[in-house]
Each structure stands twice: as structure tokens, then as C-alpha cells.
Amino acid sequence: MTMVCDRVKLHIWVKLHMATLVQSRQRQGTFSALRHRNFRWYFVGQLVSISGLWMQSVAQGWLVFQLTRSELALGMVACAAGIPSLLLSPFAGVVVDRFPRRSLLLATQTLQMALAFILAALVITEAVQVWHIVLLAFILGVSNSVDAPARQAFIKDMVGPEDMSSGITLNSLMANGARVFGPAVAGLLLATVGAGWCFFVNGATFLAVLLSLIVMQVPNPVPGVGRGSAILQMREGLGYSRQHQTILPLLLLAAVFSTFAVNVITLLPAFADVVLHAPVNGLSLLSTAQGIGAVLAGLTLAALSSRLGRGRVASIMIMMASLSMLLLSQTRALDVGVLLMGLFGFSLVLFFVNVNTMIQNEVLDHYRGRVLSLFTLTFLGLTPLGALVLGLLAEVAGTPSALALYGLINGLLGLLILIRWRAVWWIA
Numbered sequence: 001m002t003m004v005c006d007r008v009k010l011h012i013w014v015k016l017h018m019a020t021l022v023q024s025r026q027r028q029g030t031f032s033a034l035r036h037r038n039f040r041w042y043f044v045g046q047l048v049s050i051s052g053l054w055m056q057s058v059a060q061g062w063l064v065f066q067l068t069r070s071e072l073a074l075g076m077v078a079c080a081a082g083i084p085s086l087l088l089s090p091f092a093g094v095v096v097d098r099f100p101r102r103s104l105l106l107a108t109q110t111l112q113m114a115l116a117f118i119l120a121a122l123v124i125t126e127a128v129q130v131w132h133i134v135l136l137a138f139i140l141g142v143s144n145s146v147d148a149p150a151r152q153a154f155i156k157d158m159v160g161p162e163d164m165s166s167g168i169t170l171n172s173l174m175a176n177g178a179r180v181f182g183p184a185v186a187g188l189l190l191a192t193v194g195a196g197w198c199f200f201v202n203g204a205t206f207l208a209v210l211l212s213l214i215v216m217q218v219p220n221p222v223p224g225v226g227r228g229s230a231i232l233q234m235r236e237g238l239g240y241s242r243q244h245q246t247i248l249p250l251l252l253l254a255a256v257f258s259t260f261a262v263n264v265i266t267l268l269p270a271f272a273d274v275v276l277h278a279p280v281n282g283l284s285l286l287s288t289a290q291g292i293g294a295v296l297a298g299l300t301l302a303a304l305s306s307r308l309g310r311g312r313v314a315s316i317m318i319m320m321a322s323l324s325m326l327l328l329s330q331t332r333a334l335d336v337g338v339l340l341m342g343l344f345g346f347s348l349v350l351f352f353v354n355v356n357t358m359i360q361n362e363v364l365d366h367y368r369g370r371v372l373s374l375f376t377l378t379f380l381g382l383t384p385l386g387a388l389v390l391g392l393l394a395e396v397a398g399t400p401s402a403l404a405l406y407g408l409i410n411g412l413l414g415l416l417i418l419i420r421w422r423a424v425w426w427i428a
Contacts, residue, residue, distance in 0.1 A: 030302040033166035038158040038216045045212025047174045049109070052205030054182025056116060058287050059190060059198035060133065061269040062280070063123065067130055071270045071399060075384075075391025078266050080134045082384020084141035085148075085377055090234045092145045093373025097233070097366075101154040106213050108147035109206055115140055116203035123196030141380070148376035152356070153369050157218060165357050172353040173298030183291065187284025237370025246362050249421035250355050251374055253318060253414060257351055258379040259386035260410035261321040264328065264344060265290070266387040270399050276334050289338040293345030301353055310354040311427030317351035318414040325407030329400040352379075358427055 033039045064073050085092075096104065115136050122128040155167040189198045241247050265287075272282035304313050324344040331337050356375065363371045386406075393402035418424060 030166055030169055030299075033155075033159045033163040033170050036159045036163065038218055039155075039163075039167060039170075041212040041216055042154075042158060042209075043170060043174055045209035046171070047178060048208035049205045050175050050178040051182040051185070052116075052202035054178050054287070054291075055186040055189070055198050056119075056202040058183045058186035058283060059195040060119075061266075062186075062190060062283060063128075063195045064130065064133060065269040065273065065279075067128075070391075071267060071394035071402075072388075072391040073130060074266055074269060075388040077130075077133055077137050078263075078387035078391075079384040081137040081141040081144070082381050082387075084138060085145040086381030086385065088142065088145040089149070089373045089377035089381055090238065090370070091230060093149055093237055093370035094230045094233045095146055096149045096153055096369030096373060098369075101150045101157055102213055102216060102218050104146055104150045105154065106210065108143045108150070109209055109213070111143045112140060112147070113203050113206035113210070115143075116199050116206070120196050120199035120203060123194070123199060141384075144380055145373075145376075148380055149369055149373040152360075152372045152376065156360070156365075156368070158216075164360060168357050168360065169298060169301055169353055172349055172356075173295065173301075175294075178291070181291075183284050183287030186287075187280060190280055190284075234370065237367055237374070240364075240367050241371050241374055244362065245421070245423070246427070247359055247371060249417055249424050250314075250359050251378065252417050253314065253424070254352070254355050254375060254378040255382055256410060256413045256417065257318055257321065257348075258383045260406045260413070261318070261325065261344075262348070262379060262383045263386045263390045263406060264325055264403060266383075267390060267394060267399055267403060268341075270394060271328075271337075271403070275332060275399055276337060278334055282334055282337075285334065285338050286341045289341040290345035290348075293342035293347075294349040296342075297346045297349035298353070301350060304350065305354060305357075309426065309428045310358050311424045314351050314354040314358070315414075315418050315425055317347040317354075319411055320347040321351065322407045322411030322414070325410070326404055329404035329407065 034043065060077070061074060064077050065071075067073075119128070119133070119136050122132050151171075152168075155171060156164050159167040185201075186198050189195075189201070241251060268286050269279070269283055272286055273279035276282045278285075301313075308316075321344055324340050324347065328337060328340040328344070331340065359371065359375055360368070390402050390406055393405065397405075
């Protein structure tokens, strides 16, 4: 009788355990983060605001190239935006771990809105010069050095650990979905009213994200890092990242991808103009195609990551990005270029979302802001430096040759890291 009772209990326990697993997986689906009111407000506000940012990004690249006809100038503007992140990101991580993240985002987003309106005024009044754009890009970089890690860490504050993966995926899906709408609107405005109104509209879109942050009811929990030496806490974050056998190779992969692969975006204005002979329409189509590829990546991310594992997906995507860059460098047809940029956008999102998720799953809450500041440093700090060198190479050897070289280096360095830390391939 006792054995029968034990079997019944075991049977009931197994069924309850399986039900819990099913519910847990359902809860951790791609869209599960949307069940949180705070995240819904954030999602809508950021979707509007980031659409404006992409609109400004396209218009700014077009404006700089029209003013200078120089690929190097494109790289200089990108470098000006990245230098602050390169210098300040480790300290910014300490700030993110000390202060309420919503308060930090309110401050950084307000500053970025003001910068957009200043640039709009300079362009509309025809007073703009390249040094204005470089200076404003530098100030924007200072803001982004705090804004980017704060936004990444804020996701967990809004949805908790159980829906963090969904939040990261939706955040990327939203950001890259904006790449479809933003560049399309930028192309329309550039062709009709000019770049100045692109910047003005971008400034107005910040009102949406500021409103979403104001109406949230987040308790603003601050991790307990104390109020000790900021330099000591920065060193602790660096040491933790360097010694962690999962986080270190993931940061190195992100650094390689950001330095070499992401910079194909920097040269798009020159590529559309000089190679494809479609400076406005071509640039808009290439940027939009990248956004469409990014959206498709977001929609298929959960299925691919579940079937293959996040480590394998990220590893494959760094190679796919290199291949798309090499093929893009050889094409002279706009339709083929659009297809390849779609493939590039697909690989870019799958790579960064999976790397971001793997890092956030591994990092301790005590170090989250500091580790994420290093992650954001890779694409905010290293990307512009790579852009400066890429612009110089394009000036000397031509845009197609520079793209091909960067694609080759990205693939080779990524492969070396994966061979050295083979465990990355097996991360689920």
C-alpha cells in the first residue's frame, strides 16, 4: 500500500513539475515581457524615439558626405561620437550601479533631445559646418556612455529575471524595427524638405520616451555597490569580467564585431553615392533593408536559439556578417546590395541579442551595470575608432576594398576567439 501511495505521489509530482516547466517556457516566450505595464510604456516610447534616431543617423551621414564628399569625414564624425564612450564607459558602469536607472535615463534623453533641436536649428538656418556636427556628436557620445548601459540594465528592473530574455529580444526587435521606419521617413524628408527637418522631427520624438519614463511606477532599486571609491569599483568590474570564462570571450567577440562588421553602416552614404550612384534613394533602401533583416531576426530569434543554442547562433552570425560584407563589396547593383544588407541586418541582430542575453544570464546583479558598460563600450567606443580607420582606408583604396578587408578581418578574428574559447559554441 505504501509503495502504491509513493508511486501516486511521484506521478503527481512529475505532472506538476512538467506543468511548471511548460508554464515557465510559455512565460519566457518572445513576447512575455509585454505583460509588464512598465515595459509596455517603455517599448512604445522607445519605438517612436529610436525611429527618430535612425532618421537622424541617415540624414546626418548624408549631410556630412554632401558637405565634404569625404569618407574620412564620415569616420571622423563617428569617431567623435565614440571617443567619450571609450574613455568614460568603465566609470559610467559604476554610475549605473549606484543611481536609479530611470532617473539617469530621464537626464540623458533630455540632453539628447536638446542636441537634436540644436542641430536642426543650425541646418535650417544654413549655418551648419562640419565642426558643429563633430562637436554635437561628441556631446551625444558623452550622454550615450551612461544612457546605453542604463537602458540595458533597466530591462531587468522592469521585467525581472524571469522575462529578461524576452525583454532583451523585444528591445532589440523594437530598436531594429525602427530601422525600417526611420530611414524610410528620412529618405522622404531628405528628398522633400531637407536634412534639418529630419533632426527637428527626431528631437520631437524624444517626448514619447520621456513621457513613458515619467508615467512608469518603478521603485528604482539601486544595486548595493555602496558609496566607496569609484575607481576601486571600476577595477572590480574589470577584474570580474576578465576572469569570467564566459563573459570574457563574449565581450571579445562583441568587440571584434563592433570594430569591423558594424562599420559597414558608416560607409553606406559613400557606398550608395559613389558605388551604386543612388545617394538618397539607395541610402534609404539599404538602411531600410537592414532594418527588415533585423526585424526578421527578432521574429525568428527564439526558435533558432532554442533549436541551436545561443552560443552556436552567435558564432554562425559573426561568419554570416563577414560573408555579407565580402559579397556587398563586390556588387554594383542596388537590388543585390539591398538583399545583402538585409542579410547583414539579420546576422547583426541575432549576434548582439544572443551575446547580450548570454552576458546578462551570467553576470551577478552586483556587477550588472559595470559589465554592461563594457558591453556597450564595444559598439559605442570601438565602432567609431574602427570607422575612422575604415574611412581612411576607403579614401586610399576605395570603398569596396575597405569593406572587403574589414569583412575578412571580422571573420578571421571571430574564428580565432571561437577556437580559443570553444565552450562558447555550447552555451544553450
